[in-house]
Amino acid sequence: MFTSSLARYAQPVPRYTSYPTAPHFHGGVDGACYARWLGETDPHKPVSLYLHVPFCDQLCWFCGCHTKQVRRYDPVADYLDALGAEIALAARTLPGRRHVSAVHFGGGSPTVIEPDDIDSLRAKLDDAFDLGPDCEISVEIDPRNVDHDKLEAWHRFGITRASLGVQDFDPDVQRAINRRQSFEQTQAVVGALRNAGIGSINLDILYGLPLQTTETLRRTIDLAVSMRPNRIALFGYAHVPWVKKHQSLIDQDTLPGPAERFDMASDGAAQLAAAGYVALGIDHFADETDRLAVAAANGRMQRNFQGYTTDEAETLIGLGASSIGKLQQGYVQNAVSIADYIRKMRAGAFATARGFALLPSDRVVGRLIESLMCDFSFSIADLRRTFGSGVDHLQIEVARIAAEEKDLIHFDGDLFLVRSEARPFVRTIASRFDRYLATDKARHSTAV
The missing domain is CATH 1.10.10.920 (Arc Repressor Mutant, subunit A)
Structure with missing residues (x-):
């Protein structure tokens, strides 16, 4: 019905993980304002935490995240010290010792963190907050840089859900986005996570990638479904080289056009439905017994900067460079620059660079x-x-x-x-x- 009207309806618009959206944040909201907002939160209500790890072993050309490639561990260790300082500062500023309903590690790639530092991070969170047995702890995992010791450390940390980036299993597409990751490699990590008792597995797939076709996407989805993840996210690739300069390494002439993208999205959704997954929102699919599917069926699914979620905490505390938090009073975002973030933390001040008062x-x-x-x-x-x-x-x-x-x-x-x-x-x-x-x-x- 709408394929002839794609030019009108498939126009460039925000993803609406917040409102107002991040381009409208401004410097009028600073660290002092954030501290005041934190101090005004209800001490009897839980909070959720987002921890941003802005490092990768290798930079994928499609990536739209705030991250950088590192070849040494020293910058990661320095950053983790600053992250620990921010955890302590936020806890001191909040009224009362707070229960945490959800923790999400994003990046970059949190799996660049070494096992001893994973253990240390958990200890710092436990010193500052109450992470009870009901707390959902999710981690974004790069199957290419995680080993047995790291998986064991994340298991000790208490993760309940793991999200693995797949993108596309086709070798030509992988070369075009500078991300070589075999199905076997991914399957082995999924198996290890399940053997460790991780109850929820999510796979992220992208459509609209260079050299990708509906057929390569179909094969990728077939392989993903064969691992029977609890959730699958089918995102549209956002080609924004004016924001992320490394995306200019992708040959724009190899990108699918609007009609092809529409076909990929609709065919992929139909394929996942046929495999028994329930469509949730615009780009998520889940087994009908998954807690996100249950929340959606009950009208309780939420949307925040991590996408669709079951987390109902009214206060989301963003920790780390570029991370965004949401409070009843408005939004706050930390400095994007890792150096600026670390400098602020060493000075004992919040690294809030901008925000928006609602x-x-x-x-x-x-x-x-x-x-x-x-x-x-x-x-x-x-x-x-x-x-x-x-x-x-x-x-x-x-x-x-x-x-x-x-x-x-x-x-x-x-x-x-x-x-x-x-x-x-x-x-x-x-x-x-x-x-x-x-x-x-x-x-x-x-x-x-």
């Missing part, structure tokens, strides 16, 4: 957009129960957008519902409510 209207639109991204719908009545009269100004706007996009939307005066065939374009629909997008100087990836 207005009441931002909270309303943020909830609306999150509902669209998670459930492909929202109810004005539900929003009004949460935000009261702050929702009144939306009624006319919602009706106008629904009328203008009647091919995409069903609206009965209360429920705003994205039609099933239009779900691939939910980011574009969400962008219609984004009051900051017109002032956004950032360039975004395409919606599909």
Whole structure:
């Protein structure tokens, strides 16, 4: 139905892991402001933690993360000292000793950390917070740089979920993105994780990569499904060389076009559905018994900077260079520069470089957009129960957008519902409510 309208609907728009999105963060939110916000949090409510490890053994050309390649361990060790200092500083600033509901390690590649330092990090977290047996601990794993000793250390750490990057198993595609990783190598790590009792395995696959076709993607998905992961994320590759200079090493002429990307996304989703995975949001798939699938079925799935999650903590504390946190008052982001981050930590100060203080209207639109991204719908009545009269100004706007996009939307005066065939374009629909997008100087990836 929409393949002839891709130019309109698959336009460059944000991924909406936050609202307002990161390009609108500004330097008016600093470390003193962040400290005040932390001090105002409810001491009886849990927090969640995101720890960013901005190092890799090898830089993949497709990568859009804040990371750098390292050949020595010294920079990693120095960084971990600073990370430990930030953990302690955040804990001291929070009112009361806080229970942690979720911990997520991202990167870069957290698996560059040596076993002794993995143990040390757990000890530092235990000194600062309460990580109980109910805490979900997830780690992004690069199968190319993890060995038995590291896996044993992460097992001691207490991880409950591991996320492995696959991208594509085709050798030509792998050469084009500078990431050589065999199926056998990946399968061995998945097996080792399962033998260690890790209960949840996620595999990340990308579509829209150079030299990739629907057929190479199909073979990759078949191989991924053969390992029976609990979750599979099928992301669209974001080619943004104006942001990530190393992406210019990819030959743009070898990238699939909009129609090919659309076919990859839709064919991949159908293939995963046929394999027994439930579609969640725009790019996640899970076994129907997985806790994320259960949360989605119950309308409790959340969306944050790590994507879709079951974590309901209202305070997300970002730790490490470039990491982003969210509090009731707004968003904060640490300095992107590793050197600047370490310098701040050695001085005993927060490394907050920018952020955004939320207005009441931002909270309303943020909830609306999150509902669209998670459930492909929202109810004005539900929003009004949460935000009261702050929702009144939306009624006319919602009706106008629904009328203008009647091919995409069903609206009965209360429920705003994205039609099933239009779900691939939910980011574009969400962008219609984004009051900051017109002032956004950032360039975004395409919606599909």
